[in-house]
Amino acid sequence: MKPPPYELCYCHAAKGSARLLSRIYDRHLSSVGINIQQLTILSMILHNPGMLMANLADQMIMERTTLVRALKPLQEAGFIASELAGTGRTLSFGITRTGKEKVLAARPHWQAAQHEIETKVGVKQAEALRDAMHNAASSA
Structure with a gap:
């Protein structure tokens, strides 16, 4: 018997795997008070001081509006700082x-x-x- 199409779907498999991986990392990181997405953002900024919003969005493979929502709690917690860069139309980020x-x-x-x-x-x-x-x- 042939498996149903959804079992052959690469996207379905990848999304399910991504959820499983996130749960594993988040469980391990819970005692530190951050999740894997937040740790990844912090690590990228740590290793790329002055990273621009566009570059961070590209590296995170995220829409900028989604990234803005993800950055807000990190800024509020005092983990990252931002400043206007270039012509003042974009933000650059540094880690505190x-x-x-x-x-x-x-x-x-x-x-x-x-x-x-x-x-x-x-x-x-x-x-x-x-x-x-x-x-x-x-x-x-």
Whole structure:
């Protein structure tokens, strides 16, 4: 018997996997008080000081309006700071000392999530999957 089309759908599989991965990371990060999306944003800004809104949206593969909503709690918590850049029509972001401390506190929890995923699917398979997703996203 042939599987139903939704079981063959790459999008359905990817979205289900993304939800599962987010739950794993969020569970590990919950004691630090941030989620995986917030940690990713903080890490990108930490490693790219002065990152512009457009570049951050591109790197996060997010619409700018969605990114603005994701940034708001990080700004309110004092983890990131923003300033007008260039002609004053765009924002650039920097991480604060508190934000850097949050990233450092989250690192062992993130590593535990990484280990859990590698245990579930195998290190080589997890790395291959990550690389394939990066390649697909960069070619879009």
